[in-house]
Amino acid sequence: MSFKSTYLQGVYENVCKRNAGETEFLQAVREVLESLEPVVEKRDDLVKAGIIDRIVEPERFIQFRVSWVDDNGTVQVNRGFRVQFNSAIGPYKGGLRLHPTVCASVIKFLGFEQIFKNSLTGLPMGGGKGGSDFDPKGKSDAEVMRFCQSFMTELSKHIGADTDVPAGDIGVGAREIGYMFGQYKRLRNEFTGVLTGKGLSYGGSLARTQATGYGLLYFTQEMLKSMKKDSMAGKTVVISGSGNVAIYATEKAVEMGAKVVALSDSNGYIYDPNGVNLDVVKQIKEVERGRISEYVKRVSGAEYHEGCKQIWTVKCDIALPCATQNELDQESAKALIANGVIAVAEGANMPSTPEAVEEFLKAGVMFAPAKAANAGGVATSGLEMSQNSMRYSWSFEEVDSKLKGIMENIFHNAYNASKEYGAEGNLVMGANIAGFLKVADAMKWQGVAY
Numbered sequence: 001m002s003f004k005s006t007y008l009q010g011v012y013e014n015v016c017k018r019n020a021g022e023t024e025f026l027q028a029v030r031e032v033l034e035s036l037e038p039v040v041e042k043r044d045d046l047v048k049a050g051i052i053d054r055i056v057e058p059e060r061f062i063q064f065r066v067s068w069v070d071d072n073g074t075v076q077v078n079r080g081f082r083v084q085f086n087s088a089i090g091p092y093k094g095g096l097r098l099h100p101t102v103c104a105s106v107i108k109f110l111g112f113e114q115i116f117k118n119s120l121t122g123l124p125m126g127g128g129k130g131g132s133d134f135d136p137k138g139k140s141d142a143e144v145m146r147f148c149q150s151f152m153t154e155l156s157k158h159i160g161a162d163t164d165v166p167a168g169d170i171g172v173g174a175r176e177i178g179y180m181f182g183q184y185k186r187l188r189n190e191f192t193g194v195l196t197g198k199g200l201s202y203g204g205s206l207a208r209t210q211a212t213g214y215g216l217l218y219f220t221q222e223m224l225k226s227m228k229k230d231s232m233a234g235k236t237v238v239i240s241g242s243g244n245v246a247i248y249a250t251e252k253a254v255e256m257g258a259k260v261v262a263l264s265d266s267n268g269y270i271y272d273p274n275g276v277n278l279d280v281v282k283q284i285k286e287v288e289r290g291r292i293s294e295y296v297k298r299v300s301g302a303e304y305h306e307g308c309k310q311i312w313t314v315k316c317d318i319a320l321p322c323a324t325q326n327e328l329d330q331e332s333a334k335a336l337i338a339n340g341v342i343a344v345a346e347g348a349n350m351p352s353t354p355e356a357v358e359e360f361l362k363a364g365v366m367f368a369p370a371k372a373a374n375a376g377g378v379a380t381s382g383l384e385m386s387q388n389s390m391r392y393s394w395s396f397e398e399v400d401s402k403l404k405g406i407m408e409n410i411f412h413n414a415y416n417a418s419k420e421y422g423a424e425g426n427l428v429m430g431a432n433i434a435g436f437l438k439v440a441d442a443m444k445w446q447g448v449a450y
């Protein structure tokens with residue numbers, strides 16, 4: 001498909017030439033540019049200032065070697081990345097991913113998405129992302145520590161509390177953030193809020209652990225209420241993944257009166273018609289770092305099925321993809337629609353393929369895109385930065401209520417932008433446009449040097 005606007009077509013062709021073969025990045029850019037067709041018609045000032053040509057090019061892309069020694073004394077080499085994509089509205093901000101699939105394309109797609117997501121939160125944060133192809137699975141604690149220390153030894157040269165503030169993502173939780181923070185402090189001899197997602201005893205924020213999952217449900221609840229006068233109460237929910245986002249999405253969905261019947265990991269999924277027992281899942285995933293298949297050995301009446309994609313064939317009212325990019329394709333979308341799904345909200349980053357999104361929109365399924373729906377994590381990271389700057393801590397209730405307010409605002413801003421730009425209810429367009437406009441105006445006012 002080509003763009004209606006020849007200007008946007010040209011921008012996209014340039015991005016394709018410069019980033020050949022980077023499929024995830026090109027997918028993310030294409031989706032945003034498609035949403036900007038009506039903006040280009042209305043805002044010639046932004047076109048003249050070259051905002052769109054500039055926003056698709058990272059301000060800085062850093063790639064580095066990470067060498068470390070495993071428990072057998074063998075030297076291992078991984079590749080580290082940090083993309084500092086856009087700093088128009090604040091210091092670069094975004095997570096670090098440790099997973100064997102990490103490459104330039106994945107880091108750039110995540111960093112690009114982060115620009116608009118962070119803008120939607122209303123907090124002063126630019127877009128960044130980083131990570132490594134290191135696989136924490138099967139590694140000892142000591143190996144993870146040595147890797148994190150080596151990774152931070154290079155990364156520390158490029159980040160800072162007012163420059164670039166990384167956090168967690170897939171494969172990076174409290175343990176990894178702790179090792180990285182310790183190494184940064186050792187190298188720089190300064191105690192600052194250079195990372196978020198820190199432990200509570202050394203500057204972390206209450207509710208950051210829960211924030212992405214809880215935020216996803218606050219957004220979904222607001223979407224159901226505003227668009228269909230409905231709520232989560234009594235709904236059957238399927239959630240993919242069983243990591244940080246999936247676990248706390250499950251917790252909040254249950255608190256709102258829904259029943260979560262399926263969860264997955266990269267090997268397969270569990271189906272529990274009685275509603276999953278979250279204590280068992282937390283024990284397996286957060287404490288033992290085990291496989292989700294363990295669940296059926298501990299809970300009677302539950303089933304385990306090999307293959308994670310089949311989770312989308314489980315009948316549900318609400319589907320929350322919370323695992324990874326492109327995990328929900330057109331065939332899965334059709335299966336969900338045939339089974340009567342009424343809403344899909346993305347907890348993971350870009351989990352639905354473009355064809356799947358099209359199916360949902362065509363079928364009138366309420367669809368909450370990742371940039372808007374999973375922004376609660378980074379929003380609470382922004383609140384952690386504020387608390388660190390004040391050298392103060394808010395209570396769980398204070399942070400949680402700010403998070404809820406931010407998620408409800410994001411829904412309304414995205415919805416209103418979709419209406420203003422002629423696509424009422426299309427939250428993909430609404431979120432992209434609302435996120436873009438704030439950054440675009442800031443870039444315009446700051447001149448062309450960036």
Ligand SMILES: NC(=O)C1=CN([C@@H]2O[C@H](COP(=O)(O)OP(=O)(O)OC[C@H]3O[C@@H](n4cnc5c(N)ncnc54)[C@H](O)[C@@H]3O)[C@@H](O)[C@H]2O)C=CC1
Pocket residue numbers: 168169170171172212240241242243244245246264265266267308309322323324325327347348349374375377378
């Ligand atoms: N942690 C955070 O605050 C935020 C995370 N996200 C996104 O949410 C997603 C999940 O991240 P986390 O929960 O933090 O990571 P995590 O590392 O805690 O958990 C990831 C989970 O997904 C599973 N998984 C991986 N590939 C899968 C597949 N193909 N099918 C099913 N399960 C699969 C893993 O087994 C693991 O259970 C990612 O896309 C991440 O970028 C987005 C916003 C914030």
Ligand SMILES: O=C(O)CCC(=O)C(=O)O
Pocket residue numbers: 093094095096117165166167168169196349374375377378379381
């Ligand atoms: O909390 C953060 O800074 C990072 C969150 C993140 O990586 C994301 O929103 O995808």
